[in-house]
Amino acid sequence: MAELLDLSYEAVYAQSDALDPSAGRIEEVADGIAVCSGLRDARINDAVVLGDNIPGIVLKLDEDRVGVGLLAHGELAEGAPAQLVGETLSAAVSTEIGGRVLDSAGMPLDGMPAPATDVTVPVFAPSPPLSTIEGVSRPLATGLLAVDAVIPVGRGQRQLILGDRQTGKTQLAIDAIINQRSQDVVCLYVSIGKKMAEIASIVTRLRAADALSYTTVVAAPADATLTSQYIAPYYGMALAEALRAKGKDVLVVFDDLTNHADAYRSISLLLRRPPGREAYPGDIFYIHGSLLERAAQLSELHGGGSITALPVVTTLSDDLSAYIPTNIVSITDGQIYLRSELANQGRMPAIDIGLSVSRVGSDAQLPVISQLSKGISFTLSQYAELQELLMYDGALSEHQRSLVADGQCLVELFKQPAGAPRDPATTILLLWAFRAGAFNGFSSADAAVLTERLVAVAELNAEYLTTMLAPQLVPGGERFLSEAQTQAMTELLDFARAEMS
Incomplete structure (x- = not known):
């Protein structure tokens, strides 16, 4: 029976030299998937046009059937034509x-109108060779x-x-x-x-x-x-x-x-x-x-x-x-x-x-941010572990109480309203203030207020702060703050504290 079936296929294909190996017909269609016969030249990820100009992509190859995924909704019926575009699915850029x-x-x-096409690139492409990649x-x-x-x-x-x-x-x-x-x-x-x-x-x-x-x-x-x-x-x-x-x-x-x-x-x-x-x-x-x-x-x-x-x-x-x-x-x-x-x-x-x-x-990271953020992850992890002991305050040592206080301040420091990202200069100011002990002895509520004031001061003096920290704001820039920079940020911190009172 299989031999007769093979012979019948050969007879069909030999019947006409005009039979197009890129053409086919839809045998089944449902749920955004069309199963097509023909399409003998199909390859995985090839672009296909189905019926009345509905785009699709080849997703599965069987011995005598091709599975096609539909890229748009449209009316399709069994027997509708399918035609390979002749290339893999591409993106107009x-x-x-x-x-x-x-x-x-x-x-x-x-x-709006469709953007003009400058170049067409394949949607599926290999990852870049290792020889072309840098760290x-x-x-x-x-x-x-x-x-x-x-x-x-x-x-x-x-x-x-x-x-x-x-x-x-x-x-x-x-x-x-x-x-x-x-x-x-x-x-x-x-x-x-x-x-x-x-x-x-x-x-x-x-x-x-x-x-x-x-x-x-x-x-x-x-x-x-x-x-x-x-x-x-x-x-x-x-x-x-x-x-x-x-x-x-x-x-x-x-x-x-x-x-x-x-x-x-x-x-x-x-x-x-x-x-x-x-x-x-x-x-x-x-x-x-x-x-x-x-x-x-x-x-x-x-x-x-x-x-x-x-x-x-x-x-x-x-x-x-x-x-x-x-x-x-x-x-x-x-x-x-x-x-x-x-x-x-x-x-x-x-x-x-x-x-x-x-x-x-x-x-x-910018080197200065890397320097200022050292130990923060450890402090927060220790704070998370000690939170369970907070109800037993007497069980905490002096060092543990210090870690808890620092952790509470960092939690407030890291809180941030949606849609209000902070630029690197503001990030440096906040991390420096924490490192300088500006939050020592503060309750969570006071730490939140000081953080808010520091951000407001940074926004108010954005141009000055960016210019002053210019050596640190470039990749591979200065790792440490100079005495003059520290003095300038101390003045901004004092101004923020004054606003709190």
């Missing part, structure tokens, strides 16, 4: 994408004191943001984008599986903070096809690579890869791939690894540009051992963990310093 909101195919969602050595200031002081992020780094829902993950990423306003960094925010109302709110926040002009939003909302949600981060990374090729520093936020993994799991189950742990397919690690490993700092010989990736992952009940979180933790260069318990206490950003880490460390 324009230098005029700042301030735009695009879908995962590069089409505008903001009601991370330049800081990318997020504007969040807790991050820049203890869990620094460098240009070209991959730093995971993870935590439960409503812990401030998206806000942390948005603050990092807002803080790039004067840092010569191009930003991309890739939204995966969120409601359009939430995406619109994020765009409004970026516009209000004057950050949309250098930011491109790539949105694959919850009502988009599963394949669009799967493609979105790769399209965003392709845009970032095109910008990096021009020597630019790029920050990419993927919000979030949990939704991305869920979309890919649904696609795989619809394509009848064997499920594995938590029903995810066996290649779920590969799809995230192949995405995030494209972020890197290139050497000067290869343009010197960088891509910094901030993937976001949602945990359930603070469970860090789940499949997707552990996968992405092993891919990235560190993680910023937001704990729901801290968020419920009003400690925002709700960063758990003990479980957060940057594997790049001081290489991603």
Whole structure:
């Protein structure tokens, strides 16, 4: 029977020399997945046009069938034609994408005309060769004191943001984008599986903070096809690579890869791939690894540009051992963990310093910030351990009481309102004030007031403070503060204290 079937195929193909190996027809279509016959020249990730100009991508190859994911909604029926485009899925890139909101195919969602295409790049590309990569050595200031002081992020780094829902993950990423306003960094925010109302709110926040002009939003909302949600981060990374090729520093936020993994799991189950742990397919690690490993700092010989990736992952009940979180933790260069318990206490950003880490460390910090932040992580970890003994005050030694007081002050120092990132000069002033003992003997409430006053004084004297600290504000700059700089900051501190009274 099999031999007869093979002969019948050969007879069909031999019947006409005009039979197009790039053409086919839809045999089944449901849930955003089309199963096609024909398409004999199909390769994985090839672009396909289905029916009346509906784009798709080849996701599975069987012996006599091709699984195609739909990139747009549309009316399709069995028997409709399918045609290979002749190339893998590509992204149209324009230098005029700042301030735009695009879908995962590069089409505008903001009601404006489609951006003109400067170059077309493949959506799926290999990570840069090791010979073209340099180590991370330049800081990318997020504007969040807790991050820049203890869990620094460098240009070209991959730093995971993870935590439960409503812990401030998206806000942390948005603050990092807002803080790039004067840092010569191009930003991309890739939204995966969120409601359009939430995406619109994020765009409004970026516009209000004057950050949309250098930011491109790539949105694959919850009502988009599963394949669009799967493609979105790769399209965003392709845009970032095109910008990096021009020597630019790029920050990419993927919000979030949990939704991305869920979309890919649904696609795989619809394509009848064997499920594995938590029903995810066996290649779920590969799809995230192949995405995030494209972020890197290139050497000067290869343009010197960088891509910094901030993937976001949602945990359930603070469970860090789940499949997707552990996968992405092993891919990235560190993680910023937001704990729901801290968020419920009003400690925002709700960063758990003990479980957060940057594997790049001081290489991603200004030397003076690295110097001033020494020992802070240890103090906070000791404070967390001693909190359980606070109700038994007599059980604490004098040294332990000092650690608790320092920890309480650091907690207030690290609290920060949403949408108000702090520049490196303000960060230096706050860390120096803590090191100088300005918070010694202060209650938590007084420490919070002094922090607020110091930030206000820094904003009021921003130009003076930046000029005065100029030698420390460049990568590889001065590690220590001069006597004149210390005297100037002492005067600012005294002014802040005077305002408190």
